[in-house]
Amino acid sequence: MKKSISPFVFALFALACRSKDAGVPAAAPVVPMAQAPVTAPANVSHGEAHVGADTVPAPVSAVAPPRSTQHLQRIRLEISNATVPIGDGVQYAAWTFGGTVPGRFIRITVGDTLDFTLVNKAPMPHSMDFHAAEIAPSKYYVNVMPNDSIHYRFVPRVPGVFMYHCGTAPVAAHIANGMYGALIVDPVTPRPAARELVIVQSEFYMTPAVPGAPRALDWNHVLSLAPDFVVFNGQASQYATHPIVVKPNELVRMYVVNAGPNRFSSFHVVGGIFERVFVDGSQRSPLAGVQTVAVPVGGGSIFEIRLKEPGDYPFVTHAFADATKGAMGILRADARAK
Ligand SMILES: [Cu+2]
Known part of the structure; x- marks a missing residue:
């Protein structure tokens, strides 16, 4: 019977025989490849997660709030610690704006006034940074002590979809613990009618499971950019288990913010091509006919698409390790959509 030399033995042999004088680099020991799972978890290609029925709504609605009709909009957010579900039955000890991750979606129109109050009910200092505002951080984005508050106003000048965060x-x-959200700034002339959704991509970095306790932040994982979950609107794969139903051929407008804190989003809809993408929300020179557009950490873009025939269309970050960790959902094109 023929015997073969194992790659590891061969590598050791090569290492022993290398020439010191010629400076030939040593052959590295051959290490077996760590295998990716081969059982497909999804019932649709590119799914990366179980696809469920659309009869039960997702835990966090992706429906955009309606266009604001108020010229003075008062927003009050209360900071508190809260245990929140982040998918797969995992509970996380979060720091929140208003008890949820992400914080509520806010919508205002260019030229109107956002009258903002931040109340800190958490046991440590926090703050608020609105990317939609053009104001001095040294005056307004300052730390608010426990049981204190801050109040300020600004008038958004630039339309788009913007991150807000501590x-x-x-x-x-502070971001990895959940302190972020999305703010839509509408142009004075409304965008064309569409089915409008808000998607906030973000990451969770978790301590190991301890029975009876929520998971908490693993700072070393944050620094090594190795999230356990990458999520849309706070929960892994929630729009796969609860698909978002749209009509075939209707205009779907997705306001996408990437809160990070670390991972770029390569935003893509499988089976579709974006009709227009307003990069970072800019009204000038939208991209037309594009497949995938990066949403940088701390950025936002407005994606417009029509799904051409009935069926399930995954939306993902095409950085697929992150999709596998939960940054994927399903747009279900169905003529019976309301
Ligand atoms: Cu904070």
């Missing part, structure tokens, strides 16, 4: 150091920890 800016207290270390910022990566």
